Amino acid sequence: MLDFLLRVFGKDSGSSRNVAKERLRLVLVHDRADVSPQLLDDLKEDLIKVISNYMEIDEKALEVNLDTSDKTVALVANIPVLRMKRTGKRAEKIG
């Protein structure tokens, strides 16, 4: 019974063991993709700049992440679009 309780406690996400594990996971994602959190932030800003030329987006809800599954890494961006712009940058150039 004590053992059981201990194990339940062990699984408590607040324990330093699990904190360690989670932090490691996060850190390793960036390590393995060779991308620092700073770089990801910069990318986010650039993305916003470019996309804003074409559409209005919800900048606060924008999510950019590196997804690792086994041995591949994918850049996953979740960008809520508020409104499409009628004339994009390209159109301006042509016109």
Next chain:
Amino acid sequence: MKKDKGSKGKKLFVKKADDRLSEDSPAKSKGTPDEGVPSMAEKKKPEKSAAPDKPDKLPEKPDHLPEKPARKNTVESDPWQQAFADDNTILIKRTVRSGQCIQFDGNVVVMGDVNPGSEIIAAGNVVVMGALRGVVHAGATGREDATVSAFKLQPTQLRIANHITRAPDGDYVAPEHPEIARIKDGVVVIETYQMGQDRQSKIG
């Protein structure tokens, strides 16, 4: 001063003390060849040709020091007092630490300790005014009359000319008084250091 007190000094270090350093063991020869010190043990052996030729002096000699006149290899009278009197002597006023290597074509005097993992290589005598715990090589170019003395003589390994000795395995008592190591009858002996002991023994 009792003249024979010194000569029956404890043989803490015995030449070729164990199998590791004996004739048939892999590391039979000595010297630190990468420093360019000739390997005396090799010279004595028939297979000497197998060993690469080494320059007969220490390289990397500090160039701010004057060239030393050619050395005579004969001991005149009192080895401690006279034999190296005309040699250059370098004074090191600090602790020699692990990874540091002092090489000198003459005598070396250290005012400080010589820690484990460091090396002192001298063509002449080595005197340490402190604890000597590293590797020391006196008479590195072949002088059998070279000596090593220290307030606390506890070297990892002690070499004089072509003789190698090392501390015995297991515990041994740390010396409480200054000691001197030299070759006597082909064996490295360690004795309590006494002022003028050589002169005394000669007179007596």
Next chain:
Amino acid sequence: MGEVIVITSGKGGVGKTTTTANIGTGLAALGHKVVLVDTDIGLRNLDVVLGLENRIVYDIVDVTHGNCRMKQALIKDKRFEGLHLLPAAQTKDKTAVTPDQMRELCDNLKKEFDYVIIDCPAGIEQGFKNAIAGAERAVVVTTPEVSAVRDADRIIGLLEAAELREPKLIINRLRPLMVKRGDMMSIDDIIDILAVDLLGVVPEDELIVVTTNKGEPAVLDGNCRAGQAYRNMARRIAGEDVPLMDLEANDGFVSKLKKLIGFK
């Protein structure tokens, strides 16, 4: 023809040298011909852990520079006929040896020995590159700490890039009671994150310090739990399948890892 195994870690002080000395001695105790190569030039330690520091005349730099023959530099162990040490130089630095020289050295050594075990320095610079140059297999040592595991991950990536595939993991200094309390990552946690095979787990053990002080590897101490772990690992490297030891009496958390572990 022998096998060249590098013991590496990335992070310093996690137990590479202790591991090299103990696994090497363990293999020699099993009757194999073993040579331990210290590539931590400038910070040599393996000689002290083995209690052979006062026998060094020549070192790895002398050998690679042709100042002496290989045989002259190899130091015979006090205890085992078959165990030898090629010490690192203490008064040089890592650049004194090149990866090409290391490859040649390892090729020569494996002709004469069953196992050539290389103690790698910490870091990922030249010393690391030298140490892995001649290796055919790699063992990565980590402790159950975020920093050490992260560095182990980096090392595993570099090993794979260097064509040293399938490195094996040693988790050192595990404290089962802390794991149980939820204050330390478990074997499972670490294996899960690093996705490599386990070679063994060494518990935190005061006797490691005691045996290192004496220059007598813990693997020779029949009552030492860490020593038992090293004996098991030596047997695994020698080709046996050995179950993971009970790190603690009546534990529950390693039970699912009680499957057999091998090295091949």
